[in-house]
Amino acid sequence: MPTIRSIRAPLVHEIPKIKGSRFIAAVAPTADRAAAEQWLAQRRDADPQATHHCFAYRLGQNENDFRFSDDGEPSGTAGRPILKEIDGRELTDLVVVVTRFYGGTKLGSGGLVRAYGGAAASALDNADVVERRITATLELRFAYDCQKAVQGVLAACELESSDAAYGTDVQMKLAVPVEELAAVRTKLTDATAGRVRFP
Secondary structure: OOEEEEEOOOEEEEOOOEOOEEEEEEEEEOOOHHHHHHHHHHHHHHOOOOOEEEEEEEOOOOOOOEEEEOOOOOOOOOHHHHHHHHHHOOOOOEEEEEEEEOOOOOOHHHHHHHHHHHHHHHHHHHOOEEEEEOEEEEEEEEOHHHHHHHHHHHHHOOOOEEEEEEOOOEEEEEEEEHHHHHHHHHHHHHHOOOOOEOO
């Protein structure tokens, strides 16, 4: 059963000051880039007087689906160490923002790597890590008189619609475990005598 490791809920964690500088790590589960960017914006709004808001996030199972930023710190001293802590724990679908309030003493490149990586590590060590089944989005469209049949299949498969629109017909989006995708499509097709469509 394919699974991913992520975190259950957002967490904000501050490590002890390093030469006067404060480092606050804020981690959150995220499903996509928009949600990750929204969490970053929230952290910037929460601490507008901070010197830097460095971050990293990783999404899904694609090894290239990540982003990180040093936000003005010397190149390679903040965003990449944060991402390294995410990857070292084999986590995905989460974002880590480390906010720094400069304390007046420069830390040097090595010191910054240790501080940002350490803040991310400490927050992730305190987060509630969970394993979730990998899902794919299944879109379907059907006439109103098929609704009872569709709902019967969803109930039997223990699925819920994450998004439904009611217009000239019904359009739904479902999060389906990837290993069950083909079987769910077949069950929906059979239950509606082929009247359900998968656009």
